[in-house]
Amino acid sequence: MANLNRSNFPVERRIGASAPDATGIVHLGIGQFHRAHAAVNTALAMAEAGGDWGIVGVANRSRRIIDPMLNQDFIYSILQLSPEGTDVQLVDVHRRLFVAAEQPVEVLAAIADPNHKIVTLTITEKGYNKDGVTGHLMTDSAEIAPGLAGPDGAKAPLAQLAWGLVKRSQESKAPVTVLSCDNMQSAGNTTKAMVTEFLQAAGVDDNTMSWIAENVSFPNAMVDRIVPGTTEQTKAQVEQILGLRDEAPVPAEAFTMWVLEDHFKAGRPAWQAAPGVTFSDEVEQYELVKLRLLNGSHSLISYLGGLSNSPTIPSARDKEFVAKSVHAAIYNEFLPSIELPHGFDADAYVAQLFHRWQNHALGDKTARVGSDGSAKLLQRIPEPALRLLNMGQMPNEMALTAASWIACVAPPAGFDPGEIAAEMEEPQRENLAKATAGAKNTHEHVEKIMTGGFFPTELGEHAEFTDRVAELLDIIVTDGVEAAANNALGE
Secondary structure, three states, rough: OOOOOOOOHHHHHEOOOOOOOEEEEEEOOHHHHHOOOHHHHHHHHHHOOOOOOOOEEEEOOOOOOHHHHHHOOEEEEEEEEEEEEEEEEOOOOEEEEEEEOOOOHHHHHHOOOOOOOOOEEEEOOHHHHHOOOOOOOOOOOOOOOOHHHHHHOOOOHHHHHHHHHHHHOOOOOOEEEEOOOOOOHHHHHHHHHHHHHHHHHHHHHHHHHHHHHHEEEOEEEEEOOOOOOOOHHHHHHHHHHOEEEEOEEEEOOOOOOOEEOOOOOOOOOOHOOOOOOOOOOOHHHHHHHHHHHHHHHHHHHHHHHHHHHOOOOHHEEEEHHHHHHHHHHHHHHHHHHHOOOOOHHHHHHHHHHHHHOOOOOOOOEEHHHOOOOOHHHHHOOOHHHHHOOOOOOOOHHHHHHHHHHHHOOOOOOOEEEHHHHHOOOOOHHHHHHHHHHOOOHHHHHHHHOOOOOOOOOOOOOHHHHHHHHHHHHHHHHHHHHHHHHHHHHOO
16 A cells, blocks of 8 residues: 555645645644644645745654654644544645754754744643642753753753743744643643743843743633544554555544634734634633533543543443533533633533543543543642532532542552553652552542642642542442442432
8 A cells, every 4th residue: 555645645635725835833742632733723724814834843752753744745644533424634734843852953943933933832731840739830850950051951842942932032033922732721821931930940031031021922722622542543544545554644533622812923824714713812711611621521531431441431431420420520510610701602512522522433542531640630620629618518529530530540559440540641650659658548548649749738738628539539449430439429
């Protein structure tokens, strides 16, 4: 079977337009989500209004995506999977690709290049190195600390972004926009704060700091599309439909959404032409809707699913106790904690979520969704939980989420959560094990986590919440996760 490349790709399957050779966007963290979301919307924008919006894609260390895309003349496919059917579409917007660990000079030069008007990021929540308890940059982290000495030591994307902006301030002084496309509350504000704290810790002079404050914008944005990992099955499905071999396809659901603040210092693509893209002054409300209703529920599904031997999100969602738990979490704890955007139909959105979670064709892996919980849950549990606790009520579903996460990635001695939980990537797994070492019982195990810097201090100070998490974890260990879920539901 011939490999996909520029000489043979079927133009009729192309999404939007191909980019010109000229590039206007640098993307840090090229992976699955960027290629199925911002890249797709940029192709659609150029089909509507043109523009020099080719993308320079930067991988941090891995060549897993870079090499296939180079071999395929930057072209790759989107395998769109839904209950209504399967389709393959092609994206052709990237024009240069770098690996930051191998080409750090080129990466900083790309960020500083005045022809590049926007720097986008998908570096995951943990890539910002924000301390979940203090809210400040973890300057002593292994990723951040080496870069504080200067650009030569910058290995992490955040550090390279910061030094790239310094270089820009010293050379062209051209204004630029930094646009985070990660799942974070106030993603733009967070990015700005972490970059600012990094440069302050690095001792950057006041003139440079003032230039960045005046010439770099950090708009907030909410992103949404479920994009699982690529498998050999993905490649086989693409090959069957396309008649060509693609070594870098991206599976994705049909649904897509992007809500952005229109604060761009040097122009932007006509993203509003793409279906699902909205420019709004209520981005933070949309972010909370997504982070809590979708992402918070997604986490709960993944941990309940991992503990009930459900390999995919749809197979977990199909279990009645999981569906009932998620419904209770949304309507009793998440929704009341959110000021909804004007005109937002919450019931329709929730119904759509349940439909998306039943997408067996997509088959999103439970372990993928449950990974990096220590970073994700900080944005999903504390505020809804504290709201109810401060009203004298128990947030049972938030307690169940915490208990099931602990059971999956930091289980009490003698409890085996199973293979799916073992596959979940957890950057704090070792620290959690150290923190809980020597715990005499389940309650002490939970207390060491709740007060050990993994959750905000204020939440850890609510002994009644710790008691409830410990109670539910005890039930998981002794009677199983379904019994714990039913207990949380009051059944």
